[in-house]
Amino acid sequence: MGSAFAINAIIESSAVSLLPSAPLTAPLSKAEQQSSPSSSSVCSVLPAFADLTNAATTATVTLPTDNDAANNNKINNPILVALPTQSKVGQTVAQCPLCRGNLWSYYADAGTLVTYLIASTLDRPWELEPDVHIYTRSRREFVSLNDGKPQFEENYPDRAVFYRPETKERVDALTKLQGMWRKQIRAAYKAQFAKI
Template sequence: MSLSAFIPLTGRCSCAALSYTLTASPLITHICYCTWCQRESGSICAVNSIIESSNFSYRLDPTVSQPVALIPGPTPSGNGQTVARCPVCFDGLWKYYGDARFVTYVKAGTLDEECFKRVAGGERVHIYTSTKPEWVDLGREKENGVGVFEEYYVRETVWVQEALERREKMLKAVEGVGS
């Protein structure tokens, strides 16, 4: 998916009380096989689309009296994470790592079906594949030029130029807020 040719992406929780919109393409999508993500997701991997928080918005059904549940949790780095959950069905839809609220990690499985298909065909990498199940074969992904890394990767060698430029712009805006 070209980052320039863009139609907003939408998603929601299972009960549809909490929905969200991405007004730009994800910078990249991580398909993470680390044991932490396996445990947290209850599956073989976690799929998170990374976007600037300025390009992310959510809507909670006005009939819901509780706010979005922001649940803190641990991370291997020790910096922590905050998972945003629907206050009705408790699905986790997005998260932030540490104090970096300017970057949103959208749980890609909560995207609406057509939007998920667009993201799944876009800029993505498989990370921490050293701990993926042996039966997961990423050969076709490699053949298609998708990054497959045993651990993490060097951002500047993987992200497309437009994503790197958007990240730089986001970081400058964040630095300007603290000035």
């Protein structure tokens, strides 16, 4: 369902596959995973809680049963929501249609070509550690980042410095497509704000 910190796994959108919907769950911690045969903990909403807090529950989608073979592999598409950003370009967030938790984002650098997958939504989020910490200016004082990874108060000055060697071919393949995307977004930005 989420985590205290957003760790993004940056991946080509073409490599992301939606899976059939499953019961609403929260990933187990690394310690719980080692002692439990399950990979997650089932979540739910008490309808009375939703009523008493004047909220609509998002957890009312009926999942297919084993007897419902026709719908057993139904994939519920994420809900895409464009949010405002300081850059005035925006970011698009993909939300789970069942729990409305954020799954991934698209940013101005590559649009829908690159997915910033929220690592805490994975079954084993502890298997991905950050390579770099960005936007640390909004980090609360009680949060320490002492893992030796590079830190930047805003975005990194040159992302390419942080690409792992095994990703070079994949990054090169995206470069031309990103150029076309950036041309489109710059034109839209100029039309809207008459500057760049």
